[in-house]
Amino acid sequence: MRLPAHLQYLYKSMTPRYPKWQPGDPKHxxxxxxxxxxxxxxxxxxxxxxxxxxxxxHIEMTKNDIKQxxxxxxxxxxxxxxxxxxxxxxxxxxxxxxIIDPDxxxxxAYVFLKNETFPFPDLWRGRLPSDDLVKDEKRMTTAVxxxxxxxxxxxxxSTWFR
Numbered sequence: 545m546r547l548p549a550h551l552q553y554l555y556k557s558m559t560p561r562y563p564k565w566q567p568g569d570p571k572h573x574x575x576x577x578x579x580x581x582x583x584x585x586x587x588x589x590x591x592x593x594x595x596x597x598x599x600x601x602h603i604e605m606t607k608n609d610i611k612q613x614x615x616x617x618x619x620x621x622x623x624x625x626x627x628x629x630x631x632x633x634x635x636x637x638x639x640x641x642x643i644i645d646p647d648x649x650x651x652x653a654y655v656f657l658k659n660e661t662f663p664f665p666d667l668w669r670g671r672l673p674s675d676d677l678v679k680d681e682k683r684m685t686t687a688v689x690x691x692x693x694x695x696x697x698x699x700x701x702s703t704w705f706r
Contacts (some may be wrong), residue, residue: 562608579605580627581613585664592654594661599653603629610653621658628652 566570579602601610607625614620622628632647 562590579609579613581605581610581653593662595657595660597655597657600656601653602626603649603651603655605651607653610655614655620655620660623656623658625656626654628654 550606581599584598584600586598592598599610605613607627609640610625610627611622614622628651630650632649634643634646636642637644
């Protein structure tokens, strides 16, 4: 679904430059952060322990920002946080080999929970979303075949006229 330019998902929108806190500087007062985090299902070939949760977060977030975000907003106690930055794919021009529209880099945070476990919820309840797509595709093909059967006796007409 494509949104208008003034309505964007928070994780796709640009954030203003955030000055990093240095020792000796006054504390920044931020009432609602411009950063974002979203929970991500663990990779298929890398299952996680039950007390580890994987998040995709804003590229400028530090480990301390992630910890404060989870503790202050969601009241989740954390033991440790490990971050990983994955480089985005570079799309190259087929003739000149120039980089065209590279995908942005992504930052992942693996959060170790203190006294909790997090089983990822089964959103589809054992079904896959592709099952519904297969049913819809079969229904569409039968409808097209019925339409072709109705117009088979009119040879010579182009398909747009039928």
